[in-house]
Amino acid sequence: MAVREDCRHYSTRSMPSGDVVQRCRVEMAEATPFGCPEHCLFFEARSITDAGWQRFERPEDDPDGSS
Numbered sequence: 001m002a003v004r005e006d007c008r009h010y011s012t013r014s015m016p017s018g019d020v021v022q023r024c025r026v027e028m029a030e031a032t033p034f035g036c037p038e039h040c041l042f043f044e045a046r047s048i049t050d051a052g053w054q055r056f057e058r059p060e061d062d063p064d065g066s067s
Contacts, residue, residue, distance in 0.1 A: 003029070004036040008046045 004010055009025040022034045029036050036043070
């Protein structure tokens with residue numbers, strides 16, 4: 001089976017060398033070649049907030065943080 005990039009347990013990271021590391025956070029995927037088991041019991045759909053979006057906090061009214 002192919003990689004389930006739509007699973008919330010799927011993780012990928014680019015290394016400085018240019019290699020891409022893919023893994024399953026609950027360690028249910030096959031290591032070589034990386035692939036998710038068919039009908040994985042741990043599959044959970046990835047929410048939009050976990051799909052590459054970043055959360056930025058609004059700065060406080062006082063820039064030095066003292067209120």
